[in-house]
Amino acid sequence: MPSLVLSDLSFSWPDGDPVLVGVDAVFPSGRTGLVGRNGAGKSTLLRLIAGRLTPDRGSVTVGGDLAYLRQDLTLDPTRTVDAVLGIDGQRQALHRIESGDGTEDDYATIGSHWDVEERALATLDRLGLAHVASDPADLDRTVGTLSGGETILLGLTAALLTEPDVLLLDEPTNNLDLAAKARLYEAVQRFAGIVVVVSHDRTLLDLMDTTAELRDGEIRFFGGNFTHYQQVIDAELESARAAVRDARNDVRRQGRELVEAQVKLDRRQRYAKKTESSIPKILAGKRKSEAQVSAGKLRGTHQEKLDDARRMLDEAQEALREDREIRIDLPDSVVHPGQRVVDVDATLRTGQQVEFAVTGPERIALVGRNGVGKTTLLREIVDAPPAVPWRVLPQRLDVFDESRTLAQNVADAAPHATDEQIRARLARFLFRGRGADVAAAALSGGERLRAALATVLLAEPAPRLLLLDEPTNNLDLPSVAHLTEALSQFRGAVIVISHDTAFLREIGITRWVELTESGLDEVDPL
CATH class of the missing domain: 3.40.50.300 (P-loop containing nucleotide triphosphate hydrolases)
Structure with missing residues (x-):
C-alpha cells in the first residue's frame, strides 16, 4: 500500500x-x-x-x-521535451546503438524499451499534446x-x-x-x-x-475539501475574535478595579495619618503595620487578576489568525479616452496574421487554448512598441538578474527611487527587512510573483499600460483579492492573459479577444 x-x-x-x-x-x-x-x-x-x-x-x-x-x-x-519526459537517456542510448556506437551500458539503459519514442509520442497524442511533438525529432524541442x-x-x-x-x-x-x-x-x-x-x-x-x-x-x-476547511477556519476565527473581545473587556475591568483599590488604600492611609496623634504610639504602629500588610495583599490580589487577564488576552490573540497580506498601490497613470495605446499589424511566429489595436483605458482579456500564441502576441505588442509607458509581467517571471538581490533588481528598474522608498514598497509585498536582500534565484514561486509585481509597479516611468501574463499564478487567495482591487482602480490600459475567469470578470474587462489558429476574434464574455 x-x-x-x-x-x-x-x-x-x-x-x-x-x-x-x-x-x-x-x-x-x-x-x-x-x-x-x-x-x-x-x-x-x-x-x-x-x-x-x-x-x-x-x-x-x-x-x-x-x-x-x-x-x-x-x-x-x-x-528538452524528452528530458522533461525522463526519456532523454534512453533516446541517446538508442541513437548510439542505431549509429553503431552502442555499448553494453546503452543496451542496459534501453532494456526492453526499443519503442520509447513511439510510446512517448502516442502518450502525448492521447493527452492532447500532439501539436507539441508528432515526430521523434520534435522530442528535441x-x-x-x-x-x-x-x-x-x-x-x-x-x-x-x-x-x-x-x-x-x-x-x-x-x-x-x-x-x-x-x-x-x-x-x-x-x-x-x-x-x-x-x-x-x-x-x-x-x-x-x-x-x-x-x-x-x-x-x-x-x-x-477546501470548502469544508474554510468553514472550520471561519468558525474558529469567529470564536477567537469573541475570545479576544472578552479578554480585552476583562483586562479593562481588572485595570479599573486595581485603580479603585489603590484609591481606597490612599483614603485609608490619609485617614490613618489624621488619627495617629489621638491614639497611643504602640497601637498606632500596630495599626499602621497591619494596614500595610492588608494594602499589600489587596494590591497583589488585583495585580494578579490583571496579570491573569493580560495573559488570557495574549493567548486569545495568538489564536486569532493575523496573516500578512500584500498591499498593492498601482501608479496613478491616466490613459484618456481616444488616446492611441497599441497598434499591431503582424504575422506571429505561430503563423497567425493579426491586427490589434487598443485605444483609451481599455481592459482587454486575451484568451485562447494553450500554445495558440497568446504570449507571442504580447511580445509583438512590446516590440511594436506601445505609444505609452508600459510594463509587462511575463508568464515565466524572468524579469530578474538572478544573481542580484530583490532590492537591487527593483533599484535597476527604478534608478531614481531611494533605498528607503524601494524597501518601503517591497515591505508592502511582504519582503520586509532581510527579505529584500535575498537573491532572486532563491525565491519560491509565490515569492517570485510578488517580487515581479513589485519590480514592475515601481518601475520608472510609471506604466500607463500593463501587460499581464497569468498574473494570479502562485498567489494565495487574499493576495489575488488585493491584486483584483488594485487593477480595478488602475486608470491606465490593461491587456491580460488569464484562464481565471472569475478574476477577469472582477477586474472589469471591457473587451474579450480570443486568439485562434486563424487570428483574433472578438468574443462574448466567458
Whole structure:
C-alpha cells in the first residue's frame, strides 16, 4: 500500500529562518490539498518529500514509487521535451546503438524499451499534446518553444508515465486553459495512490478528500475539501475574535478595579495619618503595620487578576489568525479616452496574421487554448512598441538578474527611487527587512510573483499600460483579492492573459479577444 510519513521533520534556511519544526504527519490515502499562505513553506515541504532538499532533522518515509511535478518547471527554457519526459537517456542510448556506437551500458539503459519514442509520442497524442511533438525529432524541442500551459501538461504527463504510488503536484493548474484543467482534474480524481497537491485553484482543492494546512512550521489536517476547511477556519476565527473581545473587556475591568483599590488604600492611609496623634504610639504602629500588610495583599490580589487577564488576552490573540497580506498601490497613470495605446499589424511566429489595436483605458482579456500564441502576441505588442509607458509581467517571471538581490533588481528598474522608498514598497509585498536582500534565484514561486509585481509597479516611468501574463499564478487567495482591487482602480490600459475567469470578470474587462489558429476574434464574455 502507498504511504507517506513525516517523522520529526525540521528544516531551516541557511540564514536560520525555520520552515518546518519537528513535524510529524501521516498522509492518508487519496487526495490531500496542502494549503497555506505564500511563503509558509508548501513548495519546500514537497521538495523535502521528493528528496530535492535535505532536512535538518527527522525523516521522510515513502512507501512506493514517487513522482513530483515541480512548480518551477517553466523556468528553465533550455530543457528538452524528452528530458522533461525522463526519456532523454534512453533516446541517446538508442541513437548510439542505431549509429553503431552502442555499448553494453546503452543496451542496459534501453532494456526492453526499443519503442520509447513511439510510446512517448502516442502518450502525448492521447493527452492532447500532439501539436507539441508528432515526430521523434520534435522530442528535441526545448521548453522555451512551448507555452507555460503546454510545459505544465508535459510535466504532468511525465509524472503519470512512471505510474507512481505517491504523486506530488505543485501548482499544477498554472497557465492551463479550461480544457487542460478539465483533463488534469480528471487525472487527479482517477489516480489510485496518494496525491498531495499544492494549489490556489479552488476548483481543484474542492476535489480533495483531505485538506492539510501548513502554518507556523506545523501541519494540521482537516477532514474534507477546501470548502469544508474554510468553514472550520471561519468558525474558529469567529470564536477567537469573541475570545479576544472578552479578554480585552476583562483586562479593562481588572485595570479599573486595581485603580479603585489603590484609591481606597490612599483614603485609608490619609485617614490613618489624621488619627495617629489621638491614639497611643504602640497601637498606632500596630495599626499602621497591619494596614500595610492588608494594602499589600489587596494590591497583589488585583495585580494578579490583571496579570491573569493580560495573559488570557495574549493567548486569545495568538489564536486569532493575523496573516500578512500584500498591499498593492498601482501608479496613478491616466490613459484618456481616444488616446492611441497599441497598434499591431503582424504575422506571429505561430503563423497567425493579426491586427490589434487598443485605444483609451481599455481592459482587454486575451484568451485562447494553450500554445495558440497568446504570449507571442504580447511580445509583438512590446516590440511594436506601445505609444505609452508600459510594463509587462511575463508568464515565466524572468524579469530578474538572478544573481542580484530583490532590492537591487527593483533599484535597476527604478534608478531614481531611494533605498528607503524601494524597501518601503517591497515591505508592502511582504519582503520586509532581510527579505529584500535575498537573491532572486532563491525565491519560491509565490515569492517570485510578488517580487515581479513589485519590480514592475515601481518601475520608472510609471506604466500607463500593463501587460499581464497569468498574473494570479502562485498567489494565495487574499493576495489575488488585493491584486483584483488594485487593477480595478488602475486608470491606465490593461491587456491580460488569464484562464481565471472569475478574476477577469472582477477586474472589469471591457473587451474579450480570443486568439485562434486563424487570428483574433472578438468574443462574448466567458
